[in-house]
Amino acid sequence: MKSAVSTEKTLREGSLAKRTAILAAARELFVRHGVDGVSMDAVAARAAVSKRTVYDYFGDKRRLFLAILADASESMIASVRRALDEHLADGAGITTVPQLEKALTAFAIDLGTTIVGSADYAAAFALVAQQRMQTPATEDDVVTTAAEEALVERVAHFADAGLLDTENPPLAAAHFGALTILLAYNDQPDPATADPDRVRQTMIDGVHAFIRAYATR
Amino acid sequence: MKSAVSTEKTLREGSLAKRTAILAAARELFVRHGVDGVSMDAVAARAAVSKRTVYDYFGDKRRLFLAILADASESMIASVRRALDEHLADGAGITTVPQLEKALTAFAIDLGTTIVGSADYAAAFALVAQQRMQTPATEDDVVTTAAEEALVERVAHFADAGLLDTENPPLAAAHFGALTILLAYNDQPDPATADPDRVRQTMIDGVHAFIRAYATR
DNA sequence: GGCACACTACACCGTGCAGTGTAGTGCTGT
DNA sequence: ACAGCACTACACTGCACGGTGTAGTGTGCC
Structure with missing residues (x-):
């Protein structure tokens, strides 16, 4: 019935x-x-x-858990898009490598403090990490994938513009992520302990290395 | 009594x-x-x-768990030192940047297939990830710290030798790790699914980016 | 034979917890 | 006044699991 x-x-x-x-x-x-x-x-x-x-x-408990993930995922992808728009938009007038580095740094710090710093998003990471092998492919992958794709598009754009030197934008984007977010997250996975200054420094250094590796010479 | x-x-x-x-x-x-x-x-x-x-x-269960960690930790650090010795030792006759890239690539692939590919070590990562917030600072940190330190020493060595350009060897080492192991692990955290070829490619690309960022020009 | 020891098989206890059923309370609209 | 709804408080079931105690078995050693 x-x-x-x-x-x-x-x-x-x-x-x-x-x-x-x-x-x-x-x-x-x-x-x-x-x-x-x-x-x-x-x-x-x-x-x-x-x-x-x-x-x-x-x-039930499982669906409560999934609801948390969905919730965090949603606002996380929104954050990424917002930061992307804010710092790396087409209209941002980025025409030189130093400008790009500055913009990327601002972007990374923004994202870093938002994601790594504040609990909501970090929670998703942590929970997925906890449950990874128990839960068959949660939609976390969807999120990171979507976020990375957006980043890839920007990287490809700057490659086209002659600022970045790569024939493989997805790879470059992955390296960017590894040098910044991934490293920052790996350094301080505990949301409570997150030290903004440390995150900030990680981002600055990471972007710098990325530029050295990928900027047109 | x-x-x-x-x-x-x-x-x-x-x-x-x-x-x-x-x-x-x-x-x-x-x-x-x-x-x-x-x-x-x-x-x-x-x-x-x-x-x-x-x-x-x-x-009890807790101590069984800790025993697993200790076990994996031990053999993991041993693996790192072995790979380090095998590919990046002083006597390896590394005197040019291309030689260094080659050696680093061999090192990364070796480590990657050993650690990411084979379950024993990946298990430690996974378990620590699962328990991170519930267990007060397991000795995983000790391991990765020890491993990174050994790597830092090598990076400093090659910086002294004029092959790498960095005033901050620990940072460079961290970036090396992020571009290789960390990225590889992040790509396929499920030991069962680990695709050796993919790991291999990740390592090659990661080392290449590292060299572009840090090799003396 | 007899002791010591490693180990198994199994029963058992206590507990914490997911999930449910229900009676009751207060609020809202009609 | 009444029906309908959201919600609480609470009791209750069933079960899984951590941990223990113990009787019994095989093995080697003296």
Whole structure:
């Protein structure tokens, strides 16, 4: 009678406030103690909500977890696009290598402080890392892929413009990511400990190395 | 009465065969299903050993986990030193940049196929990633630190020799690691899926970029 | 034969937790 | 006044798992 078409089991829409409260609470606890280390009671308590409500909203623990990932993913890709637009847009008047380095540095620092520094996004990384082998290919890959693609497009653009010297923009973009975000994240995976100055320095150095490797001479 | 000096609780030495069997079984299962997703019964079964024996050998689940880390750490650092010795030793007659690139590439591929390709070491990475926030600073950091230090020493050496251009060998070493191992690992974190050719290509490209960024011109 | 030891097989305890069912409360619109 | 809804509080089930205790078996050593 319920016409339960997909896996959905008559979840409730509910108020946005409670929904985000639950997501925030769960994210925080999951990141700190691991998904398995957190009881649904704890999540409910932290969200100041009845456990029953958590289940009414999200169905079960797994789907709550996935909702967190989806949430973080969404705002993360948005952040990347925004930073990309803000610092590396076509209209930014980047015509020389020094200008490019400056813009890339600003971009990297922006992204770095946003992503590595603030918990929401770092949480996604951490959670995916925790669950990687247990969860068959979460949509994290989708996110990083989408983000990288956007970056690849910019790299290709600057290669066309004669500022970067590469026949393989995806590779160059990957190297850019490795020298900046990846390295920064690897240095301080604990969101709580994230030191903005250190992230900043990592970004500056990473971009510099990238420019030395890839700038037209 | 037991004179339990430290945390030790009268563990048993046991045979090396059983010990390694248990470690191997636990490592495999932990990596695949996560530490919390694996019961001690499962470990015992997989190791073809009584559960009681597992407890007699390792005390409890936590210490079994730490034993796995220690084990992997040990052989990992050994691998790094060996590869370093094999490809980048003083006596290797590296006097030109092309020679250096070649040696670095060989080194990276060697390390890459050993570490990323083969499960033992990748397991450590994966497990630490899983447990990072739940376990207060495991000795993974010790390993990567020790490994990086050895690499730093070599980089400094080649900088002195006039082949590399950097005033900051630790940074250069970090960038080397980011462009090679880190990137390779990030591309395919699942040991089972590890594609040697892909790892190989990542290493070649990474070293090439590193050389472009850091070789003396 | 008899002791010591490594090990197994198995039963067992306690507990924490995912998930459910339900009674009850307050709010809103009619 | 009443129905409908969102939500809470709470009790409760079932189960999986960490860890322990122990009786019994095989082996080597004296």
